[in-house]
Amino acid sequence: MEPTDGLLHEHSLLIEGERIHALLPTRDARQQYPAVNHIELPDHVLIPGLINAHTHVAMNLLRGLADDLPLMTWLNDHIWPVESALVSPDFVRSGTQLALAEMLRSGITCFNDMYFFPDETAQAASQAGMRAVVGMIVIDFPSAWAGNADEYFSRGIDVHDRYRSDPLIHTAFAPHAPYSVGDEALRRVRILSEELDIPVHMHVHESREEIQQSLDSYGKRPLARLDELGLLNNRLLAVHMTQLDENEIKLVADSGCHVVHCPESNLKLASGFCPLEKLLNHNINVALGTDGAASNNDLSLLGEMRTAALLAKGVACNSSAAAAHEILAMATINSARALGLDDETGSLTSGKAADIVAVDLAGIETEPVYDPLSHLVYVAERQQVTNVWVAGNHLLKDRELTSLDSKAILADVRQWQEKVRLHDKKKRTEC
Numbered sequence: 001m002e003p004t005d006g007l008l009h010e011h012s013l014l015i016e017g018e019r020i021h022a023l024l025p026t027r028d029a030r031q032q033y034p035a036v037n038h039i040e041l042p043d044h045v046l047i048p049g050l051i052n053a054h055t056h057v058a059m060n061l062l063r064g065l066a067d068d069l070p071l072m073t074w075l076n077d078h079i080w081p082v083e084s085a086l087v088s089p090d091f092v093r094s095g096t097q098l099a100l101a102e103m104l105r106s107g108i109t110c111f112n113d114m115y116f117f118p119d120e121t122a123q124a125a126s127q128a129g130m131r132a133v134v135g136m137i138v139i140d141f142p143s144a145w146a147g148n149a150d151e152y153f154s155r156g157i158d159v160h161d162r163y164r165s166d167p168l169i170h171t172a173f174a175p176h177a178p179y180s181v182g183d184e185a186l187r188r189v190r191i192l193s194e195e196l197d198i199p200v201h202m203h204v205h206e207s208r209e210e211i212q213q214s215l216d217s218y219g220k221r222p223l224a225r226l227d228e229l230g231l232l233n234n235r236l237l238a239v240h241m242t243q244l245d246e247n248e249i250k251l252v253a254d255s256g257c258h259v260v261h262c263p264e265s266n267l268k269l270a271s272g273f274c275p276l277e278k279l280l281n282h283n284i285n286v287a288l289g290t291d292g293a294a295s296n297n298d299l300s301l302l303g304e305m306r307t308a309a310l311l312a313k314g315v316a317c318n319s320s321a322a323a324a325h326e327i328l329a330m331a332t333i334n335s336a337r338a339l340g341l342d343d344e345t346g347s348l349t350s351g352k353a354a355d356i357v358a359v360d361l362a363g364i365e366t367e368p369v370y371d372p373l374s375h376l377v378y379v380a381e382r383q384q385v386t387n388v389w390v391a392g393n394h395l396l397k398d399r400e401l402t403s404l405d406s407k408a409i410l411a412d413v414r415q416w417q418e419k420v421r422l423h424d425k426k427k428r429t430e431c
């Protein structure tokens with residue numbers, strides 16, 4: 001991915017402690033470092049750890065709860081009622097652990113999250129050794145996490161302070177969406193994000209309804225409102241962006257804000273199509289995210305890469321749109337750049353953290369292999385991810401998790417499944 005995208009054959013990566021020390025031909029590595037521990041991975045491709053630039057990890061507990069519904073029905077009738085009954089520190093911890101296990105087994109080494117109880121998400125990620133950006137959520141209605149705007153800010157900043165010097169855990173402001181956060185809170189987000197020098201992570205222009213609601217309430221489209229509030233800048237990760245006219249694409253390009261593309265969530269909720277090829281042609285930094293497991297319904301960035309590549313071609317009526325190397329960049333270095341972590345991760349570069357994923361391309365489903373990069377985007381499944389390192393720690397070893405207990409996680413999740421089912425059924429009966 002850096003300095004230019006390209007494939008190196010028969011090469012070795014030398015990991016020393018948390019960092020990549022060298023990248024050199026395997027023959028030279030054996031001569032220069034005969035005493036180090038060698039791990040041989042024939043028929044594999046090594047890629048930078050994938051970075052999930054938008055998700056709600058605790059929502060893994062709501063995977064498949066309500067499908068085939070419009071966004072607002074899905075939220076109002078199912079997701080929000082269950083959340084208001086059940087969301088708690090325990091819920092977030094359990095959902096996060098399930099998501100961490102799923103993501104590591106999918107080759108994801110870092111994620112950008114937005115949910116209640118970010119302290120629990122941060123703690124679970126830290127214990128599992130995963131890199132994370134946890135969102136200090138801000139939303140205009142009370143929740144189990146905070147009762148009012150002041151409390152959302154103060155509790156979020158407590159989390160920020162606690163992890164200020166943590167090498168793996170970072171924070172961002174996460175105002176939920178233009179339709180769920182008022183002007184006053186958004187002004188505070190702008191000022192505090194500048195003071196603390198951290199990103200702002202927000203759903204923006206997700207659906208047609210959001211645009212209409214903004215026109216009705218504010219007399220302007222959400223992007224115009226965010227621009228007036230001073231939020232359109234290179235701190236902003238604008239998630240979804242399916243509703244964009246030509247002037248708005250120019251505005252985004254000029255402002256330097258980042259777009260997070262979540263194609264599968266957009267398709268599933270029929271939100272619209274993010275014009276990926278146009279954004280890339282305007283040199284906008286586009287990152288890739290899965291969104292939560294409730295609207296996807298998996299956290300597979302390899303799957304998301306394939307969908308993004310295919311959808312971009314269909315939307316642009318151009319089979320050359322969003323080429324394989326651009327798609328892999330979106331899931332690695334572009335996501336790192338959007339999160340302000342590109343000095344640390346996002347490419348296999350000497351000096352960066354050893355966030356590395358090995359994908360096995362041998363076998364009936366993948367051979368012959370003419371171009372490993374093409375296979376990563378168009379053929380490989382996450383089951384072919386064999387080994388994952390985060391900051392030099394070997395967290396997935398021959399598909400076995402080393403820092404998480406899969407059996408305990410599943411036993412816990414099955415208990416939550418019963419509680420979620422009961423609450424959703426109750427709501428359906430009341431309706």
Ligand SMILES: [Zn+2]
Pocket residue numbers: 054055056203291292
């Ligand atoms: Zn989302």
